[in-house]
Amino acid sequence: MAAEETKVSDRGMVTIPAELRRQLDIEPGDKLRWTLNDEDNLSVEIVHQQEGVFDDFEPVDAGETNAVEAEDEFGGE
Template sequence: MTPEIEEETTVSARGGVTIPSLVRDQLGIEEGDKLRWHLDDDDDLQIEVVHQREGVFDDIEPIDMGETNAVDAKEEFGIE
């Protein structure tokens, strides 16, 4: 079970806030991740973490598949 965390931050003049380190660590928030904001009709705010997947394929070795002819591929597979 996730421990309850209660933190308070201050909004800067430009509207920015710092996410407390306990919250970042608990949710695995890293540089480049995004926050999606949901505000409902009752003014209840929910924040969803959108983890970015940059570099996820960095460790995979490329495979040489030779040249591809786009015209042949379109005719054979109907790729538009």
């Protein structure tokens, strides 16, 4: 694949070219980790958002609670 270029906006924002987003499976919510390497070279790592992290958790019935009483019990002011 040929090199891609994007322009940095006045607010420091850049757009990831669509073809790169598709090839690297970059989706909304994913993060990019920027690292400055030797000689002012910049590398970017994709941190994919993890979905379904809590899918295996079972809901627990906590019963009725009174937030004011709970705060008083645990030292709230």
